[in-house]
Every structure is written in C-alpha cells, then in structure tokens.
Amino acid sequence: MDHLTVDINRIIKNATEVMEDSKYQIYEICESARTELESLEQELEIVLQETVHTIDKVDQLEQDYRRARIRLTEVSKDFVKYKEEDIKTAYEKATQIQLDLMVYREKESYLKARRDDLQKRVRNVENSIERAEMIASQINVVLEYLSGDLNQVTRIVESAKTRQLLGLKIILAQEEERKRIAREIHDGPAQSLANIVMRTEIAERMLIKKEFVMVQEELIDLKVQVRSGLEEIRKIIFNLRPMALDDLGLVPTLRKFTQDFEEKTKIHTIFELIGKEARMPSAMEAAIYRLVQEAFTNALKHANASYVLLEINYQPTHISLVIIDNGVGFNSEIIEQATGQDAHFGLVGMRERVELIEGRMDIDSNPGQGTKIIIDIPTTAESRKE
Numbered sequence: 464m465d466h467l468t469v470d471i472n473r474i475i476k477n478a479t480e481v482m483e484d485s486k487y488q489i490y491e492i493c494e495s496a497r498t499e500l501e502s503l504e505q506e507l508e509i510v511l512q513e514t515v516h517t518i519d520k521v522d523q524l525e526q527d528y529r530r531a532r533i534r535l536t537e538v539s540k541d542f543v544k545y546k547e548e549d550i551k552t553a554y555e556k557a558t559q560i561q562l563d564l565m566v567y568r569e570k571e572s573y574l575k576a577r578r579d580d581l582q583k584r585v586r587n588v589e590n591s592i593e594r595a596e597m598i599a600s601q602i603n604v605v606l607e608y609l610s611g612d613l614n615q616v617t618r619i620v621e622s623a624k625t626r627q628l629l630g631l632k633i634i635l636a637q638e639e640e641r642k643r644i645a646r647e648i649h650d651g652p653a654q655s656l657a658n659i660v661m662r663t664e665i666a667e668r669m670l671i672k673k674e675f676v677m678v679q680e681e682l683i684d685l686k687v688q689v690r691s692g693l694e695e696i697r698k699i700i701f702n703l704r705p706m707a708l709d710d711l712g713l714v715p716t717l718r719k720f721t722q723d724f725e726e727k728t729k730i731h732t733i734f735e736l737i738g739k740e741a742r743m744p745s746a747m748e749a750a751i752y753r754l755v756q757e758a759f760t761n762a763l764k765h766a767n768a769s770y771v772l773l774e775i776n777y778q779p780t781h782i783s784l785v786i787i788d789n790g791v792g793f794n795s796e797i798i799e800q801a802t803g804q805d806a807h808f809g810l811v812g813m814r815e816r817v818e819l820i821e822g823r824m825d826i827d828s829n830p831g832q833g834t835k836i837i838i839d840i841p842t843t844a845e846s847r848k849e
Contacts, residue, residue, distance in 0.1 A: 482602050489599045493592055497649075500588045507581040514574040521571050524564040531557035655692035659685060713748045714740045714775065717755055721773055724759055731770045738777030743842055750820050751784065751840065757813050758786040758836055766790025766834060784838040792832045810836075 535553040538545040662685055669678045708716045718734050725732040742748075755773060762768045768790035776783045810826060813836075817824040822840035 486599055486602050489595050489602070493595045493599070496588050496592045496595065500585065500592065503581055503585050503588060507578070507585060510574060510578050510581060514571070514578055517567060517571045517574055521564065521567045524560060524567055528557065528560045528564055531560050651695040652692050655688060655695065659688055659692070662688070708748055708752060709745065712740060712742055713751060716752060717773065717775070720752075720755070720759075721771075724763075724771075728763055730763065730768060733770075733772045735772070735774040736777075737774065741777055741842070743782075747820060747840075747842070750816060751782070754813055754816060754838060755784065755786065761810065762786075762788040762790060762834070766792070768833070778842075781839055781841045783840075784836075786836045786838075787833065789833045792828045792830050792834055794828075794830065813838075 531553070535550075535557045538549045538553045662681060666678050666681045666685070669675075669681065714736055721732045721734040724730065743751075759771060759773075762771050766788050768788035770789045772785070772787040774785040774787075776785075814824050817838055817840070820840055822838060824839075825837045826834065827837070828834040
C-alpha cells in the first residue's frame with residue numbers, strides 16, 4: 464500500500480509539473496493572440512476607413528463619368544458650335560475618368576475582400592483566446608485538486624457525487640472571478656500604463672527639442688491619466704474585498720455600497736437596518752456582502768428596476784436579508800430548473816453560496832411584479848467565534 468501511495472504521489476507530481484508548464488504555455492499563447500488581435504483590429508480600422516473613402520470616390524467618379532459622357536455627346540453632335548479640339552478634350556476627359564473609375568472599382572473590390580478576411584481573422588483569434596482561457600481555467604481546476612494531499616484527493620473520490628460537484632462549482636466560480644479580475648486589469652490599468660509609457664516617450668522627445676510649453680501640457684494630461692488609473696486600481700481592489708468590511712463592519716459597508724449604487728446607476732435605493740449589528744467571522748461577512756452585491760447586479764442588468772430595497776434584520780440566532788426591486792420580474796420556476804453553466808451566475812449561484820454557509824434563500828417573483836429575495840443565515844454563538 465505504501466508503494467502504491469508513493470507511485471500515485473509520483474504520478475500526481477509529474478502530472479502537476481506538466482500541467483503547470485502547459486498553463487504558462489497557454490498564457491503565452493493567449494498573450495501572443497491578444498497582440499495579434501490588437502494588430503488585426505488596428506489594420507481592420509484602417510481598411511474600414513479606406514473602404515468608406517474608396518466607395519465615396521467611386522460614387523463621385525460615376526457621377527463625373529456620366530456628366531463627361533453627356534458632355535461628349537453634346538460636343539460630338541454640334542459641329543457648328545464646337546470644334547474638333549473641343550471634341551478631343553471631351554473624349555480624353557471621359558476616357559481618363561473611365562480609367563480612374565475602373566481603378567477605384569478594383570480597389571473597392573480588393574478592400575471589401577480584405578475587410579471580410581480581417582473580420583473573419585479577428586473572430587477566429589477571439590475564439591482562440593476564449594478557448595485558451597477556458598482550457599487554462601480547466602487546468603487550474605485540476606491543479607487545485609492535484610495540489611492537495613493524497614488523502615484529501617482520496618476522500619473526494621470516495622465522497623458522494625453531489626459533494627464532489629459542489630467542490631468543483633466552488634473552484635470554477637473562483638476561476639471565473641480570477642478571469643474577470645484579469646480582464647479588468649488588462650482592459651483598465653494595463654492599457655493606461657501602456658499609454659502612459661508612450662506619452663512619456665513623447666514628452667522626452669519634446670524635451671530634446673526644447674518644446675517646454677508642450678511638455679508642460681503633456682505632463683498635465685499624464686497626471687490626469689495617472690489619477691484615473693489609480694482610481695481604477697482602487698475600484699478593483701475594493702471589488703476584491705472592501706477594506707471597510709474589516710475596519711467598520713458589514714452594515715456601514717453595505718450602507719456605503721447602496722449609496723454608491725444609487726449614485727452610479729440612478730436607481731433609487733433604500734437601506735434599512737433592524738436590530739443591532741453583531742460582528743461575525745470575516746468570511747461570513749464577506750459572503751453576505753457578495754450576496755447583496757450579486758442581487759443588486761441582477762436588479763441592474765436584468766430587472767430594469769427603478770427602485771431597490773435592502774433590509775437587514777439581526778436576530779439572536781440568525782441574520783435575514785430582504786432585497787426587493789420593482790423590475791420586470793420573471794417566473795421563479797426557471798431558477799429551480801437552471802442547470803449547467805447557469806449554475807455559476809445570477810440567482811442560482813446565489814442560492815449555492817447561501818447553502819454553503821448553511822443558509823436558506825427564497826425567491827418570490829412573477830413577470831411584471833418585481834422580485835423579492837429573502838435570505839436567512841444562522842449566526843449561532845459558535846459561528847460568531849473568530
């Protein structure tokens with residue numbers, strides 16, 4: 464049995480090393496694909512602009528050619544009014560416009576074909592990036608299991624199927640969150656920093672040329688951009704874990720969250736507290752905060768609501784949350800029947816997270832009647848211990 468354990472450990476170690484190496488190779492492929500995508504998108508933008516310009520030029524040449532043909536017909540019929548030189552000039556002009564029109568029609572045809580090809584390549588690269596990210600996410604899920612000790616892996620294999628699936632859902636949810644954060648950083652601060660580097664190089668060239676006024680203006684713009692990038696980073700950090708949650712507690716953090724939500728979305732938001740706040744374990748408070756955040760996000764994205772209420776009720780043995788919106792509503796039964804990828808998003812994902820902390824969630828909604836979510840979470844003396 465010991466030899467078997469050693470062999471399994473060795474196999475798992477080798478598999479882990481191979482998958483770690485593969486993960487970084489996939490990352491390099493993703494980065495290379497993103498660079499190619501940016502290059503293709505820039506080229507596509509140039510081709511699109513040139514295509515529009517060429518189409519306009521073809522339309523103009525067609526009008527000029529029609530007028531030139533009419534002019535040629537006129538001078539060719541009236542030998543009294545027009546001389547041979549006039550006829551020759553009209554003929555040459557019509558011929559030249561005809562040649563130009565043929566050239567630009569060829570150019571238009573080429574540009575349209577080039578545009579279609581670039582659009583197809585952009586879609587293919589986007590699909591490749593998406594597939595690579597999905598493979599990387601799956602590798603991370605497997606690595607999460609393989610990195611644990613052998614006894615843990617054995618227990619998971621021998622456990623009930625539902626428990627195993629629940630563990631997979633947790634890890635997949637973590638991977639989705641990591642992917643979201645990576646995209647936020649890539650599309651936000653990373654792009655800003657790249658732009659700042661380019662702008663500083665421009666400022667350096669201006670200094671060499673002693674264009675001090677322009678350098679000053681560039682530095683002012685850079686300062687604004689740096690502040691904007693710093694604000695984006697702070698938002699990402701706050702979304703990862705609001706610092707106020709540890710410092711001030713759940714109620715003040717949620718009160719600020721609802722105020723910010725109303726200010727940002729213009730959706731009228733009410734926060735009500737019943738009972739006296741009692742501090743809970745950090746993980747419990749974070750879980751509750753995420754549940755509220757998800758419920759508000761659903762109200763914003765799907766409910767088309769103009770009003771959202773959050774009520775928190777502290778009781779000796781439990782805490783209850785009530786989130787009500789006046790949005791479009793939906794058939795509650797579809798939530799009960801949702802499976803597959805839907806299980807990682809929205810209300811179904813909320814229900815699973817509530818169950819993880821041994822709580823209960825009820826949803827009351829009908830089309831045209833808004834949505835009411837009731838979450839009840841036990842907070843016994845044991846659960847309040849840090």
